[in-house]
Amino acid sequence: MDMVTSQANLLVKTARSLRTRKARDKTGLFIVEGIHPVGTAYEAGWEFSSILFAPEMLISNYALDLVETLRKENTGNKPGTRTVVQPVTRKILESLADKDNPQGIIGIVRQRHPVLQKLGGFKYGVALVSPQDPGNIGTIQRSMDAASADVLFLLDGGVDPFHPSVVRASMGAIFSIPTVQCSFEEFIGWASQAGYFLIGTSAHAELDYRIPAPTNPWILIFGSEQKGLTTDQQNACDRMIAIPMHGKTSSLNLGVAVSILLYEFINASRWEKTE
Numbered sequence: 001m002d003m004v005t006s007q008a009n010l011l012v013k014t015a016r017s018l019r020t021r022k023a024r025d026k027t028g029l030f031i032v033e034g035i036h037p038v039g040t041a042y043e044a045g046w047e048f049s050s051i052l053f054a055p056e057m058l059i060s061n062y063a064l065d066l067v068e069t070l071r072k073e074n075t076g077n078k079p080g081t082r083t084v085v086q087p088v089t090r091k092i093l094e095s096l097a098d099k100d101n102p103q104g105i106i107g108i109v110r111q112r113h114p115v116l117q118k119l120g121g122f123k124y125g126v127a128l129v130s131p132q133d134p135g136n137i138g139t140i141q142r143s144m145d146a147a148s149a150d151v152l153f154l155l156d157g158g159v160d161p162f163h164p165s166v167v168r169a170s171m172g173a174i175f176s177i178p179t180v181q182c183s184f185e186e187f188i189g190w191a192s193q194a195g196y197f198l199i200g201t202s203a204h205a206e207l208d209y210r211i212p213a214p215t216n217p218w219i220l221i222f223g224s225e226q227k228g229l230t231t232d233q234q235n236a237c238d239r240m241i242a243i244p245m246h247g248k249t250s251s252l253n254l255g256v257a258v259s260i261l262l263y264e265f266i267n268a269s270r271w272e273k274t275e
Contacts, residue, residue, distance in 0.1 A: 003055075003087045007095065011050055011086055015096050015108055021160045024111070030162035032107040033098055035063045040172030041109055042066060050084040050108040054093035057104030067105070098164050111162055114151075114178045116190045122150035124266055125196070125219035126258055129184060129233065130158040132225055137161060138169025139255035145173035147262040152177050153219070155184045188236045191219060200229055200237030201261070203251055209241045213265045220261055225254050 004012060017023035018031040029049055032038050039062060042048070053067055067085060074082040096106055126149060131137055137159055141152060154161060161179045170177075182190075191198055197218040221237060223229035234240055243257060252260070 003089060004052075004092060005089050007092060009092075011052065011084065012088065012092055012096065015050070015052060015106060018108065019098070019164060021163070024160060024162050028111050029108050030111055030167065031096075031164055032109050032167055033096075033102065033105075033164070034168075035060050035103045035105055037167060037172050038105050038107040039063070039066055041107060041175050042070075044175035046112070046175055047110040048083040048107055049110055050086060051105065052086050052088050052093065052096065052108075053105045054090045055087050055104075057090055057093060057102070060103070063103070063105050098168070112178075114180050116180060116182055116186060119151065119178070119180065121217070123217045124149040124262070125151040125153060125217075126262070127153035127155055127187060127219050127221045128158070128254070129155045129222065129229065130224040131254065132158055133254070134159045134163040134165035135169045136225070136253070136255045137163075138166040138171075138174065140258045141166075141170040141173040141177045141179070143255065143259040143262055144177050147259075147266050149177070149262055149266065152179045153187055154179060154181045155187050158224070184233060184236075197239070198237045199265070200234050200240045201242070201257065202228055202234060202240055203242055203245065205240035205242035207239065207241045209243050209261055209264055211241065214239075218265065220258065220265070222254060222258060 006012070015031060018027070018029055024030050032041055048070065051067065051070055058064060058067070070083050071085050074085065093104060093106065094102060126140060126144060128140070131154065144152060159166065161181065167174055195216060197214040197216050198221055199218055200221045221229065223233065243252060243260060245251070
């Protein structure tokens with residue numbers, strides 16, 4: 001395949017447009033940058049629309065093998081169903097990259113949108129109400145993957161889960177943690193019917209987070225970074241807990257708070273089973 005050298009090329013323009021939410025929403029695509037994230041997406045079975053790579057920059061044997069595998073897999077596929085594997089110049093690849101010293105490969109991947117009604121049973125979940133910081137979302141997905149949590153819920157809007165900063169901060173965890181978007185009301189109705197124990201968080205809650213973990217499957221619920229959970233949202237939870245603040249700081253970063261509680265509750269659940 002001929003190398004693309006023009007910034008006006010349609011595929012290059014599409015990749016660049018995916019830095020905006022409008023284009024991601026319209027096309028159902030998002031951009032994945034770097035060898036590890038692209039490889040993780042492929043290994044997790046996500047569908048690629050295109051792969052752009054700069055041959056002179058791509059020195060990783062793993063990445064070269066991945067490009068060759070995608071080329072072979074697409075041999076003979078019907079038009080419209082195959083992944084476009086397109087070499088581009090270094091200049092074009094660098095213009096598309098969102099970070100310094102890009103690794104020479106960018107994937108354009110089809111979004112997935114799991115729905116409540118099709119979720120299988122799971123043990124541990126996290127729900128975020130109207131989160132605003134994409135870096136926090138990626139960090140939380142990464143912590144969830146590390147702690148063996150199962151599902152992330154994004155309630156009442158907020159940040160786009162396919163924002164480039166989410167993808168980058170997740171370090172590939174976005175491809176293993178199903179992320180469901182719905183309203184708080186829909187979520188509460190579904191969780192109640194499915195039998196999940198809902199654990200809300202607030203700096204003003206009376207219970208310390210080191211209380212015994214519930215024995216049935218649970219979901220941790222966090223309010224927005226600025227406002228926290230409303231009174232009605234707190235009342236919808238089965239339990240409210242707090243992380244004590246002993247210094248002058250009044251709150252923790254959302255990603256840090258989620259990580260602390262995930263490990264505390266998941267480890268507590270494991271300890272109960274071994275006692």
